Amino acid sequence: MRGQIILSHGSDSGPDATKVSVLAALAESLGWSTQRPDYRDDDRRGHAGSVAPRIARLRAAMELLEAPPVLVGSSMGAFVSGLASLERPVAGLFLLATPAAIPGFESAFDLRLDVPTVLIHGWRDEVCPLDEMYEFAGRRQLPLLILDDDHRLSANVDTIAQQFRLFLDQLAVAA
Structure with a gap:
């Protein structure tokens, strides 16, 4: 086993949502262990x-693991x-259609800068504006892949x- 991955679905979705299901199956095929709260x-x-x-809930799942997980959301x-x-501690962050803030929540989005991170967003995201x-x-000089898609990123x-x-693969090489 290469490590642990915790995949977190979006609002109005569930742990069997298309993107997290596809990514979990891929990770498992590569020898990673996954869980989807x-x-x-x-x-x-x-x-x-x-x-x-x-x-x-996510923190509780992380505390049960022996090593820092990769977080996907x-x-x-x-x-x-x-x-x-x-x-x-986390081993990496792979984040899709991330909101910069949640109206009514006191903190804006932030993350650890000392771990590998990839951000993916849609040009036409109607829920979480790309500009933010x-x-x-x-x-933060983070990699950001912008796709021709909307918030759901279902076309990609x-x-x-x-x-x-x-x-x-990059995480496995670095380990």
Whole structure:
């Protein structure tokens, strides 16, 4: 086994969502162990109200692991993965359609800068404006792949999977 990956789904979604399912299957085929927390109960609290419970659930999953995991997240899952990385060591961050802020939540998006990170966003993201994540990535000099897609990134699942494979291969070489 190469390591642990925790994949966090977005709001109005679930642990069997297309992107996290495809990425989990790919990671498992490469020898990684995966888990996908179910945040649907937390999401009933609304966007701002779900952030703290989601982080607590993710942190609890991380605490059970022997080594720092790779965190993968989409939208709200990306937001909480970044914030959780500030509290616990992580081996990497692979974040999709990340919001720069959640209206009503006190903290803006942030993440550890000392771990490999890839951000992927859609040009036409109608939920999480690209400009905000573009500025965030630029200030921190983080890789940002911008795809011709909307918030769901559903037209580019294969491209995302290819990028994820490259990311995991780079982590394996660095280890």
